[in-house]
Amino acid sequence: MSSPHASPRPGLPALRRLFSPGLLFALPFLVLFAVFMVWPLGQGLWMSLTDRALSAHAPSFIGLDNFTEAFRDAEMWRALGHTVWFTVLSTVPLVVVALGMALLVHTGLPGQWVWRLAFFAPYLLPVGVVGLLWIWLYQPDLGLYNHLLDALGLTQYAWLSDESVAMWAIALTTLWWTVGFNFLLYLAALQSVPDHLYEAAAIDGAGAWRRLWSITLPQLSRITVVITVLQVLASLKVFDQVYLMTKGGPNNSTRPVVEYVYDVGFTGYRLGYASAISYIFFALVVLASAAQFFALRRREK
Amino acid sequence: MTGTPASVGRPALTRRRALTAALGAGAAVLGAGALSGCGSALAAGDSTVRLWDLFSGADGGLLNDMVREARPDMPGTRIERTVLEWGTPYYTKLAMASAGGRGPDVAIAHMSRLAGYAPTGLVDPWDLDLLAEFGVRKSDFADAVWSRTQYEGRTYAIPLDTHPFIVFFHPEPVKKAGLLTKDGTLDADAFSSPDTFLAAGRELAKASGKQGIAFGYATDTAQGWRLFYGLYRQTGGAFTLPAGGPAEVDVDRMAEVIAFMAKLVDGRTNPKRLDYAAGLASFTNGQTAMILSGEWELGTFRAADKNVGAAPMPTVFGTPAVYADSHSFVLPHREHPDEDHRRRTHQAIAALLKAGQIWATAGHIPAYEPITRTPEYAALLPQEHYKSAADHVVLDPAVWFAGAGSDFQNAMSQVLQQALLDGLAPDRAARAMVRRLNTFLAKPSPA
């Protein structure tokens, strides 16, 4: 830190710069950041190059073996595929339904408090509650949804144990649970649409639909992009509700890549291999972020 | 969901109050030194033995009864149970807790899991001298089961029971089909080859007026493997799994067994697409006359039919072999175990073993033989009828990745399911199984 061109008292300014008040303020965060972010990132990378196991056995360095294995691991690709599929399946309704809800609530119809509670409250439920609740709702013989389908004379589903239905069921649960978050973001954005635009439109005699298409939606285009980006990144990280509702089943048909990391590392004792897959997943997230970043930049130009 | 939009009038005040409360609580936590990591429940009274298990439902209730029954044999000791979700989640948690060194004092584990636990140092060995002091000795257990508790000359598991995969039947239709012997047990000869077994299924379907033999396996993570492996071992085919691979198995015989299984769930005489719960239901509601099932469902079946009969899995392929597993007690690893507490734990486990008669009512065969030798046990029906299954038990291969609730069983069951449900040819299914096996073998062992 001290300058090589020895100043008269080299120690003091260096020391002062080292312990400048700014650094002291940042220090608590930087320490936590270093210990619980930088270190684990480094350690994860290191572990991915070893055969570390969940046991007393001493790990040894195995180079890129974990990565070569992973690239040939059909189950990993399958899990990555499920993650991407879930992202598609959940992002679209999570944006569209949130927008619809926000547009309707923003009209200022009576009962504002109730609407907000109804749509946002599920977001406040811990995932453990969501899991228990939806397992029960989806229960094939006793659950609410099959009773309702039956009452309407429709086909019942083995919601969580039919391979062709399970992922949709999970996406539906996710929609119910988290749409309130996007709904609030939209609602906040809607409130910043200036009233005078509507007033001008009213004077021009534009009807409700015209106002929606030519004023509201264009004003929301930016926030829609932002919400979609956030949603894609969030959906890629899915684990909790899948793990709790299906454990990735039936026949691993809903297992996302984060669960694969958990299964390989903790259930299969192979922490090293799990670290390698974590990094492959990280690469996917970075890639998705970069793609969206550039898409956004181009849009803004 | 009622309420009023409270606090709208004075937001500043409520917000400040909430913040103050949160800050106060946080400060209290920090002050209490929670961050120093002293929040663990390890401090739970010295007289408490913490036991983890995976028994929920009828078994869970019975274990509570056993704990009560065992009390006089462990004066001053209290057993505190924690029941975790059966299967993979349980073993994952147990491994993680053991690795962290703050696991429970003792835990239930399937014997088939020991190959992944003992060599990896996740569990500690039992002290046989100490157990002998409390009246439990090696000679009290069947050799077939005991041999699986050993690793490098030490005993890592104390078996509680053997729980074989057997057949249950409703006596009436079975009698009508002429498949019952004079003393009321199942006529095993009528099931002694694939063809006679299938023929018996047709007779049973006729007798029940509906369908013959139920087997619930669809989307199940173990059932397919349980039936397959028991039957395969009956063929006498090799199943050797050297570290690193490749597996030494008899693909033709595997295909033979798979072909038999596929015919067994053909959907004509026997139902085809049953998952585990539907399998149970089809037997309890009398849709089928017989079911291939673990003995642990005895309670469920007896509730539906108090005369329900049982027999060891018939020998279909020549050599007697019955797929089974064994619930056993293990000591999760501790860096510095407390001598007195370990002693207390040994005493508590000895006491529980001696209360095994209660466990037997659930259908399990107690591993502690002084129990199975009693007249009380002999009076238990149909348990007495399948006790002999314990003589020919085969457990999962002793490799680190196999065992109850393992990914391995799941993987094997998935391939079998493709053969049973989706028409994958038996020989191709067998080869697919071998490929999956070799993938597992190629993985580095954590030991």
Place this chain on the structure above:
Amino acid sequence: MTSTETPVRTSSAPRRAVPVRPFGRPPRPARTRTNLTLGAGRTTRVLALTVLAIGAVVWLLPMAWAVLTALKSDQDASDPLHWLWPEHGFTLKAFSTVWERGDLPLWMLNSFLIAAAVTVVTVLVSAMAGYAFSRTLFAGRRWLFVLTVAAVLVPPQILIVPWFQQMLTLHLLDTYAAVILPQTVAPVMVFILKKHFDSLPRELEEAARIDGAGHWRIFWSVLLPLSRPMLAAVAIFVFIGAWNNFLWPFVSTSDPSLMTLPVGITSVKDAYGVQYAQSMASAVLAALPLVVVFMFFQRHIVKSVATTGLGGQ
């Protein structure tokens, strides 16, 4: 990274800012806005209200079903014939059973203590760092800030394995510390608070500086009081995230007495098997704290999500 990011959820990960003025202004008479957006037509209004009502019913139905089930006896809860209305009337037995078992109150307490600790540490540490990045100069400031912003990209899910290994090495598995500490690293919150401090006028602190106040006095007595709404928004967001966080608490605790609410109610089973009335009773009790808090603090929570949810871009 952490809680704030609500790693649990599928909605989160703040990134980009939008000018947001959520719910800040005094509510205007509802008619005005309805006129502006829907026009004066009666049909549109009735239609919109109907759709809204149906949506709300569909959204509330699962919770109503949970409450209904929890109020039944176990026998009625698993009776496929009388699935809607219980044959033997309503009872609070399921609630008293799960409460008396004792785990649930303990897990609630754990959740509260852990979320409170995470919130206090995160808010304080992030505010200090935000201040440092906004108002001070020190060696490596720019570089460290860029690093912090880049770290927003790191999904906590990929750190699960190394965190576990780290806690194993530190002999901290199955302690509160293990659950709390990794959740307190919140680069996003540092970023949000830095931008927030940037937006505050400097005149006040300059006056304070002339009076001889040091950095700490300026931070603590001038900027923090000015930032109360922002800090509240951040705190609420962090608290909700930590309260609901699942994956890391699930991985870092095996001892049932240390589990948080979401982990405990899903990991620990009843010795007597699944009883749906009891399962729903625990779900309802576990959901209650935040839902009740939401009813009373709706305005603040909504505002917190709207300001913090986008990560202050």
